[in-house]
Amino acid sequence: MVKFKNITKTFGSVSALKDISFEVEKGEFVFITGRSGSGKTTILKLILKEILPDSGKIIFGNQDIEKISEKELPLYRRKIGCVFQDFKVLPEKTVRENIQIALAAIGAPEDKWENRIDEVLKAAEIEQRADFFPSQLSGGELQRVSFARALVVEPELILADEPTGNLDWDTAKGMMDLFEKISREGITVIMATHNSLIIDKIKKREIKLK
Amino acid sequence: MNFHLKTALSSLRRAPFQALAAIFVLTITFFVGTALAVLIYSSSRALSYFETRPQVIAFIKEGSGVEAIASLQNKLSADTRIKDVRYVSKEEALSIYKEATSDNPLLSELVSPSIFPASLEFSLSDLSFTEDVIKEMKSEDLVDSVGFTASLGGEKTLDDVVSRLRKITYYVRLGGGIFAGVLLGTSFMVLMIIISMRMIARKDEIEILKLIGAKSGFIRSPIMIEAVVYSLIGVFVGWLLTLILVLYIAPWVISYFGQIPVLPREPVVFFALFGIILSAEILMGVLLALGGSSLVLTRARRKK
Numbered sequence: 001m002v003k004f005k006n007i008t009k010t011f012g013s014v015s016a017l018k019d020i021s022f023e024v025e026k027g028e029f030v031f032i033t034g035r036s037g038s039g040k041t042t043i044l045k046l047i048l049k050e051i052l053p054d055s056g057k058i059i060f061g062n063q064d065i066e067k068i069s070e071k072e073l074p075l076y077r078r079k080i081g082c083v084f085q086d087f088k089v090l091p092e093k094t095v096r097e098n099i100q101i102a103l104a105a106i107g108a109p110e111d112k113w114e115n116r117i118d119e120v121l122k123a124a125e126i127e128q129r130a131d132f133f134p135s136q137l138s139g140g141e142l143q144r145v146s147f148a149r150a151l152v153v154e155p156e157l158i159l160a161d162e163p164t165g166n167l168d169w170d171t172a173k174g175m176m177d178l179f180e181k182i183s184r185e186g187i188t189v190i191m192a193t194h195n196s197l198i199i200d201k202i203k204k205r206e207i208k209l210k
Numbered sequence: 211m212n213f214h215l216k217t218a219l220s221s222l223r224r225a226p227f228q229a230l231a232a233i234f235v236l237t238i239t240f241f242v243g244t245a246l247a248v249l250i251y252s253s254s255r256a257l258s259y260f261e262t263r264p265q266v267i268a269f270i271k272e273g274s275g276v277e278a279i280a281s282l283q284n285k286l287s288a289d290t291r292i293k294d295v296r297y298v299s300k301e302e303a304l305s306i307y308k309e310a311t312s313d314n315p316l317l318s319e320l321v322s323p324s325i326f327p328a329s330l331e332f333s334l335s336d337l338s339f340t341e342d343v344i345k346e347m348k349s350e351d352l353v354d355s356v357g358f359t360a361s362l363g364g365e366k367t368l369d370d371v372v373s374r375l376r377k378i379t380y381y382v383r384l385g386g387g388i389f390a391g392v393l394l395g396t397s398f399m400v401l402m403i404i405i406s407m408r409m410i411a412r413k414d415e416i417e418i419l420k421l422i423g424a425k426s427g428f429i430r431s432p433i434m435i436e437a438v439v440y441s442l443i444g445v446f447v448g449w450l451l452t453l454i455l456v457l458y459i460a461p462w463v464i465s466y467f468g469q470i471p472v473l474p475r476e477p478v479v480f481f482a483l484f485g486i487i488l489s490a491e492i493l494m495g496v497l498l499a500l501g502g503s504s505l506v507l508t509r510a511r512r513k514k
Contacts, residue, residue, distance in 0.1 A: 048421065078423035088418050092224060104213050105424035153422065 001026040001157065001188050002047060007056035009042055016042040019056075022207050024190060026156075029183040031199050032192045034209030040192035043209075044159045047190070048080060049073060060157075078106050081150025085162035087142040089134045095121070095145050096130045102149045116152055124148035124178060140171035147178055158182065160191040164198055176202055217432035218439060221408060229440060232404040236444020236498075237451070239393040240491050244452035246386040247487045252472035253379040259470050260375055265334055267298075267357040268347045269327040282352050283330055291339040295332040303329065327354060394498065397444070401502040405437055409510060430507050437503040441495035449488050456484075 002024040009017040016039040024030050032040045045051045046058055049065050058065045060076070068076050082088075089098050099117050108116070121127040124144040134142060143163055150158055160179065164172035176198055183189050193199065199206060222229045270279060279297065286295045298306070303326035311317040334340060340358070347356045409416070412433075419429050460473055460480075474480040 050421075074420075074423045074425045076423075077421065080423075082421050088414070088421075090415055090418065092220070101419070102422045105419055105422050105428055107428075110213075149422070 001028070001061065002190065003057075003059040004043070004046075005057040005059070007046065007053045007058065009039070009046065009051070009053050017046075017053075017209075020209075021056075024188060026188055027183070027186045029180070029189045029202070029204040030191070031202075031204055031206045032190060032209065033194060033196075033199060033206055035194065038209040040194075040209060041161055044082075044161050044190070044192055047157075047159060048077060048082070078153055079156045081153060081155035081158045083143070083146045083150050083158065083160040083163045085165040087134075087139075087146045087166075089142055089145050089149070091134050094131050094133055095126060095137070095148075098134070098145055099149050099152050102152050106153050108153075120148040120152045123151060123181070125174075138171075139166050140168075140174065143167060143171075143175055144178070147175070151182065155187065157188045157190065160189065160193075162193055162195075163191065164193065164195055169197065172198060173201070214428075214431040214435050218435035221412070221432060221436055222439060225408065225411065228404050228407055232401055232440040233443050233447070235400045236397050236441055236495070237447045239390075239397045240445045240448025240495065241451050242393055242448075243390050243491060243494075244449045244484075244487055245455070246382075246390055247490075248452065248456055248473075248483075249382055250379075250386060251483060253375070253382050255471050256467075257375045257379050261333070265340070265358065266332055266343060266347065268330045268332075268350070269354045269357065270329060270352055271354045272327065274328075274352045278352055279328070279330070282350060286330065286332055289343075291335055291343060292332050293335055295330060298329045298331055300324065300326050300328050303327070394494075398498060398502050401437055401440065401499065402506050404440070405433060405503050405506045406510075408436065409433065409506065426511075430503075433507065434500060434503040437499035438496055441499035442492065445488070445491045445495040449484070449491055453484055 004020055004022050007017055007020045008015075020039075020043075032043055034040055042051070046053055047060070047065075049068060052066065060079075063076070065076065090101065093101065096117055099120060100113055103113050103116060117130075118127065121130055124147050126141055126144045126148065129137060129141055129145075134145070137145065143166070147163070158179070163179075164175055167175060172195070179189055179191065180202065283295055283297055286292050304321065307321065307326065334343060344356050344358065347353050416429055456473070463473055464475065474483055
């Protein structure tokens with residue numbers, strides 16, 4: 001599903017990734033691990049085409065993502081759901097509205113919004129908080145909102161950047177259960193983390209960056 | 211309600227002072243714009259009023275036959291330089307005189323129709339033809355003498371009045387145009403600054419929208435709608451203030467200018483004039499908002 005072929009990326013004089021190659025199969029759950037600054041987030045940004053590699057090729061499905069034009073980029077990104085360490089939820093919108101905006105952005109028909117939102121709120125186990133504002137939620141609940149927003153667009157791939165980084169162990173375990181659940185449903189998950197407890201618990205393939 | 215309109219309105223509510231600043235500047239612009247439009251209309255109407263007054267009066271020789279007069283009238287009517295030819299009989303001339311001296315009945319009692327010559331009155335399609343037409347009229351056998359209406363505001367000829375009005379109209383248009391241009395430019399800049407500030411405030415939201423696959427049209431729409439909302443409110447309030455002001459001063463203006471139709475007297479025409487101004491301003495406001503917001507969005511995209 002995702003192929004990295006000899007990817008090198010530098011930021012000024014700092015080398016973030018050097019000749020990296022790996023492959024992630026469809027439906028697979030993969031951890032990208034490594035110390036801070038090893039390039040975990042850079043890999044996720046490269047997949048999202050937020051940045052471009054200096055050399056090498058990234059293939060998503062059968063598509064060389066370097067060849068995706070500015071105009072096609074939104075359509076490409078709709079295949080990917082993102083869960084961030086800092087949640088990236090909109091503070092002025094309720095939980096329901098935060099999820100709704102993802103559906104509006106992809107142009108989903110309005111009459112289908114409510115049902116789909118209810119489904120993902122249930123999947124993320126935050127249906128009781130639907131009309132709450134982010135300031136009224138805990139860190140774990142905010143991460144579930146971020147998860148629900150990523151899931152609502154029915155992505156082929158979920159990218160998670162340190163999704164448990166700001167959570168306590170019990171809350172993190174709950175989050176990981178959600179990721180495992182969607183992985184079992186066939187959605188590919190690539191998760192960047194340095195949380196060894198999580199990696200030990202889930203026991204999935206690990207791509208270690210040095 | 212449309213999703214983008216809802217987003218735009220909620221964004222407007224979140225920063226009421228920025229919204230008020232933009233609306234206030236746009237209101238001033240369109241208030242002045244509407245007032246200038248009315249002023250240009252009034253000066254044009256006054257100019258047209260004077261331009262279409264009977265300018266030349268050809269006094270007919272005593273004893274001229276009706277057929278000869280009618281033939282001359284037809285000849286004048288066929289001349290493209292001449293318009294609104296009217297025959298004024300001795301009796302009509304007397305009644306005009308009586309009307310003009312109505313405040314002193316003694317003056318009108320002393321005269322009889324016989325002392326007034328019949329005349330052919332007409333105006334010219336362009337005042338540059340005056341000299342030639344007067345010369346030609348003087349050479350007509352039927353014509354005793356030729357008069358040229360004048361003496362308005364101390365000017366020697368109607369030509370002076372018209373040229374003075376033309377000058378005034380020109381300066382109203384030029385000065386008004388420059389002033390309106392400066393105000394429009396200022397509004398444009400203020401609108402751009404406010405939109406830039408709104409974009410900075412929504413930076414995180416825009417970043418999230420891009421990551422979840424929103425097309426640029428989806429991201430741009432609420433920003434552009436917000437600018438259009440500012441503009442439309444500014445247009446409407448500015449226009450309404452001018453309408454109220456003009457309605458308030460209209461009785462005084464109409465009585466001061468008398469017969470000169472500087473403002474429409476029929477309510478339908480009056481409101482039609484304001485309707486046309488409002489339509490033009492709505493179009494201008496929308497273009498201003500779309501132009502300003504597009505420029506800001508394009509610049510933001512280039513900076514990235």
